[in-house]
Amino acid sequence: MKIEVRKNRFEKHMPHLGQRIVKTAAAVFLCLLIYMLRDYQGLVTQSTVAAIICIQPYRSNVIRTSINRIIGTLVGVAWALLFLYAMYFLNAHSISLSMILVYLIMAAGIIVTLYTTVVIKKTDAADLAAIVFICIVAAYPNLDAPVALAIDRIIDTVIGIIVAGFVNSLNLPRKKHPEYLFFIRLQDLAPDRYSHVSPNILVMMNRLLDEGAKICLVSKWAPAFMLSQMGTLDIKIPVIVMDGAALYDIPERQYLNIISIPNADVYYLQNIFHGMNQGYCIYAIKDNSLMIYRRGFMNQAEDQDYEIMKHSPYRNYVDGNYDLNDQVTFIRVVDTDKNIDDLELCIKELIPENRFRIVRRPQPKMKGYSGLYFYHPEATVENMKDIMIAKLSQGEKLELIPVDMHMQGSWGSDNEAIALLNKTRSIFEPIGLV
Numbered sequence: 001m002k003i004e005v006r007k008n009r010f011e012k013h014m015p016h017l018g019q020r021i022v023k024t025a026a027a028v029f030l031c032l033l034i035y036m037l038r039d040y041q042g043l044v045t046q047s048t049v050a051a052i053i054c055i056q057p058y059r060s061n062v063i064r065t066s067i068n069r070i071i072g073t074l075v076g077v078a079w080a081l082l083f084l085y086a087m088y089f090l091n092a093h094s095i096s097l098s099m100i101l102v103y104l105i106m107a108a109g110i111i112v113t114l115y116t117t118v119v120i121k122k123t124d125a126a127d128l129a130a131i132v133f134i135c136i137v138a139a140y141p142n143l144d145a146p147v148a149l150a151i152d153r154i155i156d157t158v159i160g161i162i163v164a165g166f167v168n169s170l171n172l173p174r175k176k177h178p179e180y181l182f183f184i185r186l187q188d189l190a191p192d193r194y195s196h197v198s199p200n201i202l203v204m205m206n207r208l209l210d211e212g213a214k215i216c217l218v219s220k221w222a223p224a225f226m227l228s229q230m231g232t233l234d235i236k237i238p239v240i241v242m243d244g245a246a247l248y249d250i251p252e253r254q255y256l257n258i259i260s261i262p263n264a265d266v267y268y269l270q271n272i273f274h275g276m277n278q279g280y281c282i283y284a285i286k287d288n289s290l291m292i293y294r295r296g297f298m299n300q301a302e303d304q305d306y307e308i309m310k311h312s313p314y315r316n317y318v319d320g321n322y323d324l325n326d327q328v329t330f331i332r333v334v335d336t337d338k339n340i341d342d343l344e345l346c347i348k349e350l351i352p353e354n355r356f357r358i359v360r361r362p363q364p365k366m367k368g369y370s371g372l373y374f375y376h377p378e379a380t381v382e383n384m385k386d387i388m389i390a391k392l393s394q395g396e397k398l399e400l401i402p403v404d405m406h407m408q409g410s411w412g413s414d415n416e417a418i419a420l421l422n423k424t425r426s427i428f429e430p431i432g433l434v
Helices: 017-038 044-054 062-092 099-119 125-137 147-171 199-210 222-229 262-273 300-309 338-350 381-396 414-428
Strands: 002-005 180-185 213-220 239-241 246-249 254-258 280-286 287-293 317-321 329-338 357-362 369-375 401-407
Touching: 017 044, 044 062, 044 125, 044 147, 062 099, 062 125, 062 147, 099 125, 125 147, 125 401, 180 381, 180 414, 199 213, 239 280, 239 381, 246 381, 254 381, 262 280, 262 329, 262 338, 300 329, 329 338, 338 357, 338 369, 357 414, 401 414
Parallel strands: 002 401, 180 213, 180 401, 213 239, 287 317
Antiparallel strands: 239 246, 246 254, 280 287, 280 329, 329 369, 357 369
């Protein structure tokens, strides 16, 4: 099954109404309803604010998150009570402070409150702890019954947290399709390997994964991009990398399958490049690590790429030749468009047609430069898809139906990526009750 999301650059449309918006409104309504049932006793603003903060964009570890928020609330209450009692002590001893100094102490209290959440490793509750603190201390100089005030804040905040946890745990009983295996190109989520994946995209991806969607990311690039930028994703299914040359398990940090170029073909290609005085890079796997061997003269484009990428902890650059035990996934030449044109003409004359799979790509951030990539002829995305489907079907005893999700073209903007993921959701979980 192949799905293309067509794009009109000039089409204007309203943003998708997400579940978080609907859930937030539902949580606020329930807080207001509870306030009414309590005969309008308490601080409804506190409960609704807590509910708004605690609503999550996707359902995951609802109980743990709610408990962490309650702990954060107690931190805010504890420091607020300490502040109020300190003020009460000073007033009882006729020690008056200017309001400017009092406000400075309140601001310092925010620092202490936030830092406490860091110390106890509950940073996801930091914002709520600070809000609870300031809501209580803002009552100063009214020092009547500070404990009662703090208790009211706790009760209403906990009501908001519980309501948010309840709403987060709900989901419409839709029919899902766990038998679908969605293939999504990474180039549709980020235009190139120098770009960043938007947090909105990561949230949408995580929501789909959390709800059971089987998603396989397909990348032209090495795993380094996903490891460095998409580490927050709960990716359980292997990803196809290097344009089909390898299958990589992100959680285990290991290559499951590699379609490598034989050493004889690597030497054959090296001899051609050396005879042309052409610099090149060999991308090889050594003990589950990516090694990039730089050979010959490196032009300005190669040096620019090296300067950008050399600090990555997931890439290892070596000036020299590869080891015979390494598995060479591809060989890359980057040069000016004119030189690549000449190289392609020579390649057609010197190399038999089916000895390599050769792909030409314009180089991002390098105007006027292109890259020529040499793979094993069987190192294709389609072949690696078949290998992965066979692995997954055997492990889960599930008949997987492959679904190709990609944009027509490869624009890679956030709006297009969001449209692609929304289309993926509509197929995985179509609207309608079970």
